[in-house]
Amino acid sequence: MRKITKIAVLTSGGDAPGMNPCIRAVVRTAIYNKLEVVGIRQGYQGLIDNNMYEMNTRSVSNILNLGGTILKTARCLPFRTDEGMETAYNNIKAQGIDGIVVIGGDGTFTGALRFSQRFPDIAVMGVPGTIDNDLYGSTYTLGFDTATNTVIEAIDKIRDTADAHDRLFFIEVMGRDSGAIALRAGISCGAEAILLPERATAIDDLIESLKAGQFNKKSSSIVIVAEGDKSGGVYDLAERVRGQVKFYDIKVTILGHLQRGGSPSAFDRILGSRLGFAAVNALIAGKSQMMVGLEANHIKLTTLEEALTQHQFKLEDDLMQMSEILSI
């Protein structure tokens, strides 16, 4: 079995509330088990730039409540190249690191898998950290709960003013390839329609359902549009509907990056702590090329390969059907 003596931890891709509790758990679990632990700054960019520092138990004091990530993060193009990966590998070897915990989303795991297939002597363990909730093998990813609650708080406020003015709002929420936030927020806020990247919505059907809402004496309507919806963008969509829905004044709101910030919820603090703890224990047990996730309230290991390829089945059919029925 491979022996781990020194590990590194990094956060990569979009930041997500819960990353800091996870970093804290990784560092303290490692030190408790007499491992050295190194923090990599700015995700894969830090591996390439050799931007690393030794961490101790006090490096992670008072961070449970912080949004963002104390290690910083990046979208790093050079890591996609063979040369970039090789530079990263040489820096890792020079530091004597034999295992890495990577906290991020599907892109981060794609990079981690490619890297560890090329350099299998470095063990990699993924922690699902993305507000997009788009990984197979964990019912929830870090940050999704906090981000969804942030979105709900914002949409509730929009509903107040929409109702006061008898307006129809198109609200864009994050999710370039994922409708997870849109679906959960839509159900929680009673959205009249939810447009998702995973499902095509015919514009005629949308208009018919808005007309039905007006017929049923709805004073306001909210259409939640995930960023990655294929209808051509929220402004374009609003314009097309404006031509045919005369009874509502129409407004557009893009919630944007406020959705990714903020103090992690209790759920994300606990999830981050559990997954960080489990990730270090999995490395110590000799595992690699895997992701630690939470399924049915139990820690589960999934191969990175599976985590990346199975997620398209994740949006629940019953939620999609229910959201339409409950908003009549």
Ligand SMILES: Nc1ncnc2c1ncn2[C@@H]1O[C@H](COP(=O)(O)OP(=O)(O)OP(=O)(O)O)[C@@H](O)[C@H]1O
């Ligand atoms: N095919 C790939 N090969 C090597 N590295 C990759 C690959 N795809 C992504 N990465 C690395 O992973 C980083 C993070 O990926 P990405 O920007 O897609 O975010 P993510 O991890 O999916 O998180 P989120 O979707 O929550 O923002 C990229 O910036 C890049 O450095």
Ligand SMILES: O=P(O)(O)OC[C@H]1O[C@](O)(CO)[C@@H](O)[C@@H]1O
């Ligand atoms: O902050 P950036 O790099 O524009 O990324 C935005 C993307 O990141 C995510 O927020 C995930 O982190 C997606 O939902 C969104 O499409």
Ligand SMILES: [Mg+2]
């Ligand atoms: Mg992603």
